[in-house]
Amino acid sequence: MPPVSPRFGVIALAVAALAVTPWSAPSRGQGVAPSSAGPKVVVPLPTSAAAVEQRARIAAERVLKALREGDAQARYDQFAPELKRMTSPYLVAMNMRKQPKVLSWVITSVIPGIDSSTVEAKLQTSRGERTLLMVIDEKGLLAGYHINMADLPAEKVVADFMGALIDGRFVAASSFLSTELQEEIPPATLQRKWQQLQRNTGNFIKVRRIARSESTAELKLVLVNIQFTRTTDNLFVILDNTNQIVGVDFPTDPPLATPSAQL
Numbered sequence: 001m002p003p004v005s006p007r008f009g010v011i012a013l014a015v016a017a018l019a020v021t022p023w024s025a026p027s028r029g030q031g032v033a034p035s036s037a038g039p040k041v042v043v044p045l046p047t048s049a050a051a052v053e054q055r056a057r058i059a060a061e062r063v064l065k066a067l068r069e070g071d072a073q074a075r076y077d078q079f080a081p082e083l084k085r086m087t088s089p090y091l092v093a094m095n096m097r098k099q100p101k102v103l104s105w106v107i108t109s110v111i112p113g114i115d116s117s118t119v120e121a122k123l124q125t126s127r128g129e130r131t132l133l134m135v136i137d138e139k140g141l142l143a144g145y146h147i148n149m150a151d152l153p154a155e156k157v158v159a160d161f162m163g164a165l166i167d168g169r170f171v172a173a174s175s176f177l178s179t180e181l182q183e184e185i186p187p188a189t190l191q192r193k194w195q196q197l198q199r200n201t202g203n204f205i206k207v208r209r210i211a212r213s214e215s216t217a218e219l220k221l222v223l224v225n226i227q228f229t230r231t232t233d234n235l236f237v238i239l240d241n242t243n244q245i246v247g248v249d250f251p252t253d254p255p256l257a258t259p260s261a262q263l
Contacts, residue, residue: 056117059140100127202229
């Protein structure tokens with residue numbers, strides 16, 4: 001297959017992917033204050049950072065316990081509503097079977113926030129040590145997560161991302177994205193982009209090739225060549241130097257070539 005020029009330059013797409021509002025910090029609770037005219041109204045009152053931190057830590061411990069016990073229903077119940085709408089206990093169980101077993105963990109940091117808190121944990125798994133970053137919302141539910149895969153080849157990370165996308169495990173697919181990109185492209189958007197692509201190209205048949213196309217000190221561009229029923233097209237994935245996906249270029253226009261023309 002001849003070399004393919006990406007629709008976006010590596011740096012341009014990465015900058016676009018990273019130009020989003022970061023997760024916010026210090027939290028608030030709900031209090032009651034009198035109204036000057038009539039009934040009392042609910043207004044936000046400060047909640048201590050220590051209380052928010054403790055709530056996030058407890059929620060993270062519940063998440064980690066469900067992972068260790070392989071309890072798909074408990075893990076599904078811990079998802080925030082936006083994630084629940086995009087998955088099911090069956091899909092959660094499928095994803096857990098594909099992941100290494102969690103043996104033990106240590107929570108290494110908790111950063112409290114207004115709408116969400118971030119919790120980092122070091123996991124001992126059946127395949128070695130992994131770092132898990134969890135985003136816990138104000139209700140103590142899991143709003144997003146990312147597993148550090150810096151020690152794996154970028155092609156392997158992209159292959160696993162594509163596997164989740166193809167299986168319809170959009171919450172799992174989202175976890176390969178940086179937390180900033182997860183805000184911009186939540187699981188529902190990933191699903192919509194994947195379905196829109198197939199409306200243009202026909203149904204997915206197989207991934208033909210995953211290969212590194214370009215690299216810099218900070219970024220890696222991986223090309224995914226995919227065969228569909230009507231054509232073969234390329235999807236471009238950009239990863240940073242820790243193998244977080246920071247950009248995904250889904251083709252938006254129907255390609256002109258047919259599968260036979262590219263064989």
